[in-house]
Structure formats: C-alpha cells, structure tokens
Amino acid sequence: MQRKDFIKTTLLGLASAPFLSFSKALKEDELYDVVIIGAGLSGLNAARLLAKAGKNILVLEAQERVGGRTWSQKIGQNDFIDIGGQWIGNGHEQMYKLVSEAGLRTFPTFTEGKNIFRLDGTNDKYKGDTPPLGMFALLSAQKALNRFEEASSKISLDAPWLSDNAYELDNQSLGSFIDENITNSKARKLVKQSLEAELCKSVEDVSLLQALSAARAAGSFKETGSGALRDRIFGGAQGVCNFLYSQIKNSVKLNSPVSFVNQMENHILIGNDNFSVKTKKVIITAPLPVVKNIKFTPALPTEKQILIDSMEMGTVIKCHAVYDKPFWRDAKLSGSMFCIDELVELSVDNSVPGSDKGIITSLISADRAKSLLKLSEQERKEFILRTYANLFGEQALSPIFYNDYSFTNNPWIGGAYSGHFKNGVFSKYGEYLAKPSGNIHWAGTETSTFFKGYMEGAVLSGERVAKEILM
Numbered sequence: 001m002q003r004k005d006f007i008k009t010t011l012l013g014l015a016s017a018p019f020l021s022f023s024k025a026l027k028e029d030e031l032y033d034v035v036i037i038g039a040g041l042s043g044l045n046a047a048r049l050l051a052k053a054g055k056n057i058l059v060l061e062a063q064e065r066v067g068g069r070t071w072s073q074k075i076g077q078n079d080f081i082d083i084g085g086q087w088i089g090n091g092h093e094q095m096y097k098l099v100s101e102a103g104l105r106t107f108p109t110f111t112e113g114k115n116i117f118r119l120d121g122t123n124d125k126y127k128g129d130t131p132p133l134g135m136f137a138l139l140s141a142q143k144a145l146n147r148f149e150e151a152s153s154k155i156s157l158d159a160p161w162l163s164d165n166a167y168e169l170d171n172q173s174l175g176s177f178i179d180e181n182i183t184n185s186k187a188r189k190l191v192k193q194s195l196e197a198e199l200c201k202s203v204e205d206v207s208l209l210q211a212l213s214a215a216r217a218a219g220s221f222k223e224t225g226s227g228a229l230r231d232r233i234f235g236g237a238q239g240v241c242n243f244l245y246s247q248i249k250n251s252v253k254l255n256s257p258v259s260f261v262n263q264m265e266n267h268i269l270i271g272n273d274n275f276s277v278k279t280k281k282v283i284i285t286a287p288l289p290v291v292k293n294i295k296f297t298p299a300l301p302t303e304k305q306i307l308i309d310s311m312e313m314g315t316v317i318k319c320h321a322v323y324d325k326p327f328w329r330d331a332k333l334s335g336s337m338f339c340i341d342e343l344v345e346l347s348v349d350n351s352v353p354g355s356d357k358g359i360i361t362s363l364i365s366a367d368r369a370k371s372l373l374k375l376s377e378q379e380r381k382e383f384i385l386r387t388y389a390n391l392f393g394e395q396a397l398s399p400i401f402y403n404d405y406s407f408t409n410n411p412w413i414g415g416a417y418s419g420h421f422k423n424g425v426f427s428k429y430g431e432y433l434a435k436p437s438g439n440i441h442w443a444g445t446e447t448s449t450f451f452k453g454y455m456e457g458a459v460l461s462g463e464r465v466a467k468e469i470l471m
C-alpha cells in the first residue's frame with residue numbers, strides 16, 4: 001500500500017470506529033436501581049453483571065467513547081495501536097476470560113533479538129531480561145529487590161493499612177528505601193527508573209506502603225515487571241470494553257459528564273446542567289482525582305474527601321511510530337530499549353503479527369514525561385524520533401504514522417497508569433477507599449484488592465461492587 005493510501009485507510013478506520021456509535025436516550029422520569037458513572041472496564045463490567053441480575057441500570061460516560069483508560073485505534077488494514085492499557089499477563093485471569101468470551105485472541109509481545117541498554121551516553125546490546133550493568137551492580141540491585149519482596153509479602157492484602165508498621169512505611173518514600181538498600185549508584189539509578197516506569201511517578205513521591213501493597217496485590221514484585229507484560233489483544237484492549245458495551249448498549253449514555261450527585265430523602269438525583277436522573281444507588285468508577293468535578297450534596301464523609309483530595313494520577317506519554325517495515329529486526333534488534341538518565345526511557349516492538357508494518361512504542365514516565373509535555377507536539381515528535389534514530393538507525397526518523405498521547409491532558413481521567421496517595425494518607429484513610437458512602441458505591445482499578453492499577457484490577461473491582469449491591 002502507498003503511504004497516502006495507508007494514511008487514508010487509517011483515517012477511514014478511525015471515523016467508522018464502533019465506539020463512536022450513540023446509545024438510546026436516558027429516561028428522566030424513571031427511578032433506576034443503579035446509575036454507574038464511567039464506562040471503563042470497571043463500570044461496564046459492573047453494569048453488565050447488574051443488568052444480568054435483573055437490575056434497571058444506566059451508565060453515564062463523560063466522553064464520546066467507552067473504554068476509559070483503554071483506547072485502541074485501527075491503523076491501516078491490519079494494524080492498530082493501544083493508546084491506553086495493552087498488556088495482560090500472569091494472573092490476569094478475568095481479563096483472559098473476557099478476551100475469550102468476546103471472541104478475541106491474544107499474541108505475545110515480540111522479544112526476539114538484542115535489546116539496547118543506554119547508560120552514560122553509551123549503547124550496550126544484550127539478550128533477555130537483565131541489562132549489562134556489571135556483576136556487582138546487579139547483585140546490589142537483586143539484594144534490594146529481595147528485601148522489597150520480603151517486605152511486600154508481609155503486607156496485608158485486604159487491609160494494607162493494618163499491616164505491621166503501616167504508618168512508618170507510609171511515611172517513608174520508596175526512593176529512600178532504595179537509597180538505604182542499594183549502595184551501587186548505577187544499580188540505584190536502574191532500580192529507581194524501572195520502578196518509576198511502572199508507577200509513572202517519582203519514587204520520592206510514592207510511599208513505601210503503597211509500593212509494597214501494589215506489588216503484593218500483583219502476586220509478587222516480579223509479576224509487576226515482565227510477567228505482567230506478556231500478551232496483547234488483537235485489535236486492541238478496548239475491544240474488551242466494546243464487547244461489554246455491546247451487551248448493554250441501550251443502557252449506556254455517552255457524552256454525559258456527571259457534575260452533581262444529590263442524595264434526596266427517597267432517591268439520589270444525578271446529572272449535569274442539561275439532564276438529571278433518579279436512582280436508588282450510584283457507583284462511581286471515575287479516578288478519584290477527577291471525582292473533584294462532581295459536587296456532592298450532602299458532602300461526602302470527611303475521610304472520603306481527604307482521599308479524593310490527596311490522590312494524584314501518575315504521568316506518562318505513550319508514543320507510537322509506525323514504519324513500512326520493522327527495519328530494526330534486520331540488525332537483529334528486538335526494538336526494546338531502556339535508557340538511564342534520558343528523557344525517552346523505554347521502548348518495545350509493538351508490531352502486529354501478520355502485518356508487514358513495524359511499530360515502535362515508547363513509554364515516557366514521571367518527571368521525564370512532565371518535561372516532554374512542555375514541548376509543542378512537533379518538537380516532542382522530533383525529539384522522540386531523534387532518540388529512536390540514535391538507537392535503531394536513521395530510518396526511525398521517517399514513520400508513516402505517528403501518535404503520542406498523555407492521559408494527563410484528559411479531564412475525565414487525569415493521568416496514568418493509576419492514582420497514588422500523598423505519603424502518609426493511605427495508612428490513615430485507606431479503609432475508606434472502597435467503603436460505600438451511604439448509597440454511593442466505589443469501584444475502579446485503584447479500589448481493587450488484587451492487581452490495582454491494572455486492567456485486571458478494574459474488572460475485579462467491577463465484579464466486587466456489583467456483588468456489594470446485590471448482597
């Protein structure tokens with residue numbers, strides 16, 4: 001296909017994407033059993049389970065599409081990109097189940113060839129998961145990770161705030177734990193940056209309790225790394241949301257941001273300046289920092305409000321460059337790189353099996369993302385492609401399609417991959433995270449006991465909140 005045809009097909013693909021279709025109008029006179037705010041994985045899963053159980057439900061979604069932090073776009077005939085969540089892996093049982101129910105298929109991420117590790121301006125090539133940092137540095141990193149793993153195994157799964165020393169752990173930063181436990185400076189940099197790539201926040205701004213609890217919720221520290229990044233879904237992860245949406249389409253209202261929730265004597269009134277609906281119960285799945293867009297009457301319990309006020313989303317830019325072919329494979333490169341002390345820190349080969357195109361995707365997180373978001377779109381594109389060229393060759397400067405996006409700029413999500421509390425807040429108020437506030441129930445990946453922050457956590461939280469309501 002010629003470049004211009006490729007771009008044309010891509011644009012056509014976007015225009016006819018299924019998530020743009022509209023749903024039946026809501027019924028303002030009706031008393032719903034449950035209104036769900038947010039049509040991401042958690043909201044849609046809760047909605048379909050409640051609908052299956054015979055509840056009269058309505059989903060109100062602020063954006064013009066379902067999916068929330070999953071968002072996939074078709075590129076040309078055979079290719080696609082995931083602008084949001086994409087990988088599922090070890091332990092993500094509910095996601096694999098939904099993929100299969102939806103008739104979708106998965107494929108493993110491409111990892112053949114050599115990876116690039118860049119430190120102090122020098123590129124080193126290596127195979128496998130362990131970067132060539134030298135025996136001493138690697139041992140030092142491993143020792144600290146073992147200590148982290150051990151501490152994480154002692155954290156209570158259901159109630160991390162009740163774990164031994166929860167208060168102390170919550171008032172210590174993950175960064176200071178790394179400083180205390182890793183003497184080798186190169187190893188320290190590697191571990192800090194790897195963790196920042198996962199948390200999308202500076203390790204100084206994440207409490208040790210939250211980091212240990214997140215690792216525990218994902219099974220073990222190892223599972224939060226390559227184990228969780230194993231498989232992708234053909235067509236994109238948003239396909240799972242589109243499948244859930246197809247089951248309850250008439251009960252989903254898009255383009256409907258909720259700006260007030262008023263608890264009246266016999267029902268809850270919920271809506272915005274243009275509409276309102278009545279319901280017995282509400283489920284809120286919006287990430288807590290954007291719950292600030294909603295006015296509650298009467299006000300929420302103080303503890304809940306403190307959680308809302310102190311959660312911050314991480315920052316990440318996800319960048320895709322599509323090429324005529326995966327040219328880096330000719331040089332026996334895998335397309336994966338990890339750069340220490342550089343703004344563009346991490347990439348993978350995101351090409352789709354069966355396509356002749358090649359896709360390099362990079363994830364730029366935490367303070368590095370904040371710096372690059374200050375550039376104009378064009379400057380950022382040039383900077384990112386120049387980095388690719390330094391690593392993979394000059395062909396990287398000429399993609400046939402380019403996209404970078406940060407959910408930080410999305411007013412209904414506010415950032416990625418998920419939210420974290422300011423240090424000291426989780427141990428004091430964590431028990432109110434998923435606890436209902438009267439007839440207002442809470443879901444979303446951040447509220448999950450298992451795999452919080454992941455798509456799996458979102459699906460599980462949807463199931464938990466549906467059960468809570470059906471009890």
Ligand SMILES: Cc1cc2nc3c(=O)[nH]c(=O)nc-3n(C[C@H](O)[C@H](O)[C@H](O)COP(=O)(O)OP(=O)(O)OC[C@H]3O[C@@H](n4cnc5c(N)ncnc54)[C@H](O)[C@@H]3O)c2cc1C
Binds near residue numbers: 069070285291318
């Ligand atoms: C760039 C990126 C990469 C990621 N990579 C991975 C990955 O590889 N693997 C993985 O497992 N996870 C990944 N994640 C995380 C994963 O996508 C999320 O955990 C999951 O999708 C969250 O689902 P949710 O339903 O909890 O929340 P959301 O998807 O955020 O859904 C909340 C919904 O509420 C809506 N909303 C907000 N406010 C209002 C309002 N006032 N009125 C009405 N609607 C409102 C929002 O528009 C949104 O649709 C990634 C996330 C991002 C952003």
